Amino acid sequence: MAADLLGGSAIGAVFGELLRAVLEAREKAKNFKPQLEQLQSTLSNNVSVIKKIEKYNELLDYPKSETQLMIEKMKEGEQLVRRCSTVKWNYIKRTRYADKLIKLNSLIDRFFQVDMQAQQTRDNKEILLGMRDLQMSFTACSSNGSIGVKFSQDGIIRPCSVPDPPEMTPGLDVPLEELKRELLRDGKQVIVVSAPGGTGKTTLIKKLCKDEKVEGKFKDNIFFVTVSKPHNVKVIVRKIIQHMGKDVYEFQTDEHAINDLERLLKEMQSPPILLVLDDVWPESESMLHKLKSQLPNYKILVTSRSVFPKLGFGYNLKPLSDEAAETLFRYTVGGDSYVRDKKLVNKVFCQSAVQTYMHICVLRVCKGSPLALTVVGRSLCGRPAAVWKSRVKEWQDATIFHSNTDLFVCLQSSLDALDDKLRECYMDLGSFPEDHRIPVTTLIDMWVELYERDEDYLYAILSDLSNVNLFDLVVTSDDCSYNDHFVVQHDLLRELIIHQSLLEPVEKMKRLFIEISGNNFPQWWLEQNLHPVNARLLSISTDETFSSSWYDIKAPAVEVVVLNVRTKEYTMPNFMEKMENLKVLIVTSCGFLPVELSNFQLLGSLSNLKRIRLERVSISFDMTTIQMKNLQKLSLVLCNVGQVFSNSTFQISDAFPNLKDMDIDYCNDLEALPNGVSDIVSLKNLSITNCHKLSQLPEGIGKLVNLEVLRLASCTDLEALPDTIGNLTNLRFLDISECLSITELPVQIGELYRLETLYMRGCCSCDLPTSITNLKNLEVVQCDEETAYKWEEVEACFTDLRIEVPKEDINLNWLYK
Incomplete structure (x- = not known):
């Protein structure tokens, strides 16, 4: 039991036992179903809060007396809940126990909503006092040229969490024990695990970091960073500082970044710290020396294809034995x-x-x-x-x-x-940087135009390639869209793709994968005026020292351009203006900050350009003069769009008059859609997801008479759907999941007579109008359990309605750690 494992006085253990008792009693105590469901909801909504209380109490050594009263009440509550299962037909007992359950729910709810808020206010004042003193020291440091940090206002970020190892890892038990002994003893600070590519180095250290003894020693101070090449000290340090729950400013030099990291590690009062640097290349040895420190209880674990004998303890991972x-x-x-x-x-x-x-x-x-x-x-x-x-x-x-x-x-x-179609698609993955999570939507955007196939067919190809283990297909949800799905390829297999592409002369290549370090262009590029290249796919990756000074290139056959950018500012190359066959443009910032593009207006002359995807791009360039009449899909992911979208002179309907698909995801500064969106009557798919500041949709959205799919998932500040939504008579799919501020659906929703699928997970406070019974073609409603009861009341009004309640993932495993 959780209480036995954590100790009877721990609030997390008692909380877990109460929640477990409620879950069990719901199946037995049918007479108390409403009260138990309400109590379960209150407890479930505060699982993450309890988890944080346990964690911070342990880290900060807070007095347990502040939660002792609540612990006793929850223990009494557990006994009360278990007794409810024994009450059958006694009306007086049923009434009395029901009242007690209601009071218990009120008590727990008050604890989290009132008492915890009061404690948090007190704690925040203590933090502010400490921050004032800390800011004074930061000011003194910044006067000496170092760069300071500030505490994150958005919660703790964990970009350096240890990934899970594969299920089957034969032959690694002995290396695991040998490395663990070295890691846990007071030996050399740096441990280097070296072996050729594909030998299992990363899998080994994942298992090592998940080992019970290693986790017991280093606890939450294990920072796992994939380095790859080219390495970037400042980006690595930023990730570590973010993982520590702090926000960072941009560092001027590597030395400033290292100094700030060491200072923050010292402030942790010397707990054991483990920094894991995975996939370090030979040219990154100087970085490893920089990250060494005189701090006690500080270890660096490195994996590399190269041996670094001067750094510390070296461990050579051997190939698997015949049996393994x-x-x-x-x-x-x-x-x-x-x-x-x-x-x-x-x-x-x-x-x-x-x-x-x-x-x-x-x-x-x-x-x-x-x-x-x-x-x-x-x-x-x-x-x-x-x-x-x-x-x-x-x-x-x-x-x-x-x-x-x-x-x-x-x-x-x-x-x-592989057959030809699989092979051709797979070879395109070389367009993306090493250790880069490739969005599935990006690949499909490329392939739709290159191979002229529909999206479902291309997703099946992705699945086939994943099944033969040429990459990992990461599916993060069961949504019918692919917006949150990713492909992760192994660096060795990416090298194989690059290696194959170089077997032919440049002018005959189908794909050109170009990596530019600094301003060192390939020699063939400087000499290619005599022989234009005939590639259909052009991928250019530049590092953070690239100056955006382009040489001309003749590539008239290019249909897809992929630009992987690491600089903060980037000039679109003029030679793209001559790519008359260009259909797809993908620009991705691989650096720490969004990239600011210039010369973007040259795209206006490309009459065949159909799809644009921008990721981590600051759209501050002038779009008022841009007109792309044939653009069919625009995707903006993690972009800064507020400056352009709030510009009264920018008419998005003039810029993209024939747009069919518009995806806006994680654009945190988006507060309102441009009114001109309502004038793009060609739109069939409009997806605005994870835009938490978006508070309203334009009233004119009803003019989008061809709209078939509308996604608004996780727009938490969105307060309502406009009344004109009833005019979207071709709408077949509507997703308002996790739109927490929507309290009711408009009456006009009953006019969506073609609506087939409605997702409203996490909308338990949303009321349903009586007009929903007019949705005669509605086939699927996906929602939480509380909302499902509302739909069940009107289920008889529908012919083939299926109400889906995704299984609630109440995971109590954290109680055992």
């Missing part, structure tokens, strides 16, 4: 059952072919590389014996792991197994 390799391979080919029952493999495939293949692949070709085993295993999963035999013949004389070239040979055969 075979276990991983069998699991990859067929899952857990193949690990338990080796005979099952032989029942599915030709026995001799499998045995021969296992010997060649596992013991010879893959040489214990987890990545190679996984990729190859996935490529053979479910394939007939003839395919297995064919691979055996191909690899009879192959060797691997003597060099990266050998590993490329091994992985190459898996790519060769």
